[in-house]
Amino acid sequence: GEDVEQSLFLSVREGDSSVINCTYTDSSSTYLYWYKQEPGAGLQLLTYIFSNMDMKQDQRLTVLLNKKDKHLSLRIADTQTGDSAIYFCAESTSGTYKYIFGTGTRLKVLA
Amino acid sequence: NAGVTQTPKFQVLKTGQSMTLQCAQDMNHEYMSWYRQDPGMGLRLIHYSVGAGITDQGEVPNGYNVSRSTTEDFPLRLLSAAPSQTSVYFCASSSTWGSEAFFGQGTRLTVV
Numbered sequence: 001g002e003d004v005e006q007s008l009f010l011s012v013r014e015g016d017s018s019v020i021n022c023t024y025t026d027s028s029s030t031y032l033y034w035y036k037q038e039p040g041a042g043l044q045l046l047t048y049i050f051s052n053m054d055m056k057q058d059q060r061l062t063v064l065l066n067k068k069d070k071h072l073s074l075r076i077a078d079t080q081t082g083d084s085a086i087y088f089c090a091e092s093t094s095g096t097y098k099y100i101f102g103t104g105t106r107l108k109v110l111a
Numbered sequence: 112n113a114g115v116t117q118t119p120k121f122q123v124l125k126t127g128q129s130m131t132l133q134c135a136q137d138m139n140h141e142y143m144s145w146y147r148q149d150p151g152m153g154l155r156l157i158h159y160s161v162g163a164g165i166t167d168q169g170e171v172p173n174g175y176n177v178s179r180s181t182t183e184d185f186p187l188r189l190l191s192a193a194p195s196q197t198s199v200y201f202c203a204s205s206s207t208w209g210s211e212a213f214f215g216q217g218t219r220l221t222v223v
Contacts, residue, residue, distance in 0.1 A: 008151065031209045042115075042201055042214030043154075088153065097142055097161050097208050098169070103153035 002026040004102035006089055011108045018076040020105045022089030025070065029091040032065060034074045037086040037104070046074070046087075076107075084109045113137050117202050117215035124192040124222045132187040132218050134202030140213075142205045143185040144169070145177065147198040148217070154201065160185055192222045 003025045012018045024032070030051050035043040049056045049063045049072070056063045062075040076083055089102040118133045136143065144159035146169075156169030160179040174196060176188040185204075189196060199219050203212040 004153075006153075035212075040216075042216050043203075043212075044214070045211045048211075092209050095208065097159060098156060099144070099203075099212055100156075101146070101154040103151060 002029075002091070002093075002100045004089055004091055004100050006087075006102040006105045008103060009106050009108070011110060012079050013110050014079060014081055016079055018074075018079045018083070018107055018109075020074045020076075020087050020089075020107065022072040022074075022102055023070055024072065024089070024091050024100075024102075026091060026093055026100070027070065028093050029070075030094045031092045032063075032072050033088075033090040033092075033099070034061075034063065034072075035088040035090060035101075037088065039085075043088060079107075079109050081109045081111055083107060115202055115204055115213050115215040117200075117218050119218060120216065122218060122220050124189070124220065126192060126194060126222060128192050130189055130192065132189075132200055132202075132220070134185045134187065134215060135183050136185075136202075136204040136213070137183065138204060138206070138213065139182060140204035140206050141182070142208070143179065144203050144212075145175070145185070145187045146201045146203065147171065147196075148201060149198050157187065157200075189220075192220075194222045196220065197222045 033048040034046045086104040145157040146154040158177040202215045
């Protein structure tokens with residue numbers, strides 16, 4: 001079945017760039033998403049990319065998609081302490097009405 | 112805008128008890144779903160619905176029931192709670208396939 005994998009932890013210093021990686025198995029994935037979860041809260045959509053795109057930039061966020069390797073990454077430029085959270089990669093496939101989430105990467109930003 | 116509202120926020124149950132987790136959305140979304148979040152396992156889909164009267168099983172449906180009598184509400188029932196159901200439960204809704212999923216604040220359930 002479909003699977004989405006992420007590393008569990010990432011620690012960076014304030015002002016550095018963060019890169020969070022994700023791999024997925026479903027080659028028919030149509031949308032790929034990045035969600036952010038702050039402590040005690042639900043998930044909020046950060047950005048998404050359609051599968052026919054290679055890159056999407058939105059202010060400090062850059063999403064890269066390597067469809068051949070089924071690899072998705074989220075780069076956060078100039079990481080701030082407020083970026084400390086869990087980041088989830090997710091995918092959905094046309095017509096399935098399902099979102100498959102990864103395990104989440106806990107980002108810790110050190111002042 | 113209320114968005115997706117889940118109640119209760121916290122609940123402690125004894126093994127064998129039953130309860131219903133409530134989820135309501137005011138965005139007229141067709142698609143609603145329930146997930147559980149466990150450490151190191153991400154979010155796993157329990158049940159989902161693509162419209163009133165239509166539900167289907169997700170990845171981990173055992174021990175849970177759902178119904179969708181209205182567009183707005185999608186309750187999750189635990190039939191006989193077990194310690195393995197200790198988790199944080201999230202309800203989500205979206206307008207169409209592939210569109211942004213809006214999440215509730217979660218229900219932290221402990222089964223003792």
